[in-house]
Amino acid sequence: MAPLTTPKSGDALFASVERVNAELFTLTYGAIVRQLLTDLEEVEEVNKQLDQMGYNIGTRLVDEFLAKSNVSNCVDFKETADTIAKLGFKMFLGVTATVTNWDAEGTTCSFVLEDNPLVDFVELPDTCQGLQYCNVLSGVIRGALEMVRLLSLPPFIIFSSCQAVEG
Amino acid sequence: MAPLTTPKSGDALFASVERVNAELFTLTYGAIVRQLLTDLEEVEEVNKQLDQMGYNIGTRLVDEFLAKSNVSNCVDFKETADTIAKLGFKMFLGVTATVTNWDAEGTTCSFVLEDNPLVDFVELPDTCQGLQYCNVLSGVIRGALEMVRLLSLPPFIIFSSCQAVEG
Numbered sequence: 001m002a003p004l005t006t007p008k009s010g011d012a013l014f015a016s017v018e019r020v021n022a023e024l025f026t027l028t029y030g031a032i033v034r035q036l037l038t039d040l041e042e043v044e045e046v047n048k049q050l051d052q053m054g055y056n057i058g059t060r061l062v063d064e065f066l067a068k069s070n071v072s073n074c075v076d077f078k079e080t081a082d083t084i085a086k087l088g089f090k091m092f093l094g095v096t097a098t099v100t101n102w103d104a105e106g107t108t109c110s111f112v113l114e115d116n117p118l119v120d121f122v123e124l125p126d127t128c129q130g131l132q133y134c135n136v137l138s139g140v141i142r143g144a145l146e147m148v149r150l151l152s153l154p155p156f157i158i159f160s161s162c163q164a165v166e167g
Numbered sequence: 168m169a170p171l172t173t174p175k176s177g178d179a180l181f182a183s184v185e186r187v188n189a190e191l192f193t194l195t196y197g198a199i200v201r202q203l204l205t206d207l208e209e210v211e212e213v214n215k216q217l218d219q220m221g222y223n224i225g226t227r228l229v230d231e232f233l234a235k236s237n238v239s240n241c242v243d244f245k246e247t248a249d250t251i252a253k254l255g256f257k258m259f260l261g262v263t264a265t266v267t268n269w270d271a272e273g274t275t276c277s278f279v280l281e282d283n284p285l286v287d288f289v290e291l292p293d294t295c296q297g298l299q300y301c302n303v304l305s306g307v308i309r310g311a312l313e314m315v316r317l318l319s320l321p322p323f324i325i326f327s328s329c330q331a332v333e334g
Binding site: 014017018019020021022023024025027028029031032035036039049053056057060061064091092093094117121136 | 181184185186187188189190191192194195196198199202203206216220223224227228231258259260261284288303
């Protein structure tokens with residue numbers, strides 16, 4: 001059965017939402033990471049906290065995504081990943097991601113961002129080895145997928161990794 | 168002497184910058200405030216930290232503002248305030264502010280945001296009395312003005328208050 005509505009393109013989606021300056025967002029995110037490094041000290045704890053913040057954000061953002069994207073249920077995890085990469089990232093960050101590094105079972109993959117607004121102007125000192133600077137993104141995806149599963153997707157899939165690398 | 172270039176309109180400025188989804192920004196900012204409340208406990212300390220974060224952000228953002236806005240030196244504080252309200256807020260948050268509450272000496276004023284992306288979906292519990300939720304904005308302005316003074320403005324003006332109220 002054909003879907004009742006046609007999903008919007010990523011460009012149309014991004015054009016349909018309220019936006020703020022990307023540099024302001026980038027610097028604000030940098031301020032969070034710096035604050036967490038100061039408060040928590042351990043890089044591993046910072047990674048966890050960024051993921052948790054992202055999770056909370058993702059559980060909220062998914063509503064806007066579903067309301068505006070006209071996306072209906074994805075048939076499998078590959079389609080889900082593709083939707084996140086082409087529509088989800090575009091709608092919120094204004095860029096698209098490439099899905100790669102699939103494992104043999106098709107249950108884990110990586111999103112690679114060639115142009116990642118989160119890392120503009122970012123230089124990490126050596127003391128930050130192991131810091132997953134963009135870990136908030138993994139958390140957002142985790143939170144969003146968990147909400148979707150509650151609403152409509154029976155098979156729940158865990159993202160084991162989400163890498164954001166600099167172009 | 169007429170300026171060599173004409174300042175851009177707020178709309179043109181906002182259209183000229185890279186942007187991200189406003190809801191993502193709003194939720195990310197909310198995550199910062201929540202984190203600070205957990206870590207610092209005292210509302211007064213959170214206010215200070217938000218201002219400091221904003222200050223650091225403002226010292227960076229002012230470069231983008233000067234590079235893109237074609238604004239030349241403001242002749243006085245009133246013109247400075249008006250430029251921030253009509254061009255600065257527009258360029259970074261996509262909204263304009265109203266400048267009001269001038270004191271007799273013309274050295275302090277308030278920016279009132281009728282439509283403030285930072286406070287969308289925000290509900291503060293009673294335990295947050297005294298929290299200046301949007302205090303990052305005061306800090307941004309303070310940081311930006313201090314940088315401008317270093318570059319070109321001899322008389323430095325201290326902002327004694329910057330209120331952001333819900334419409």
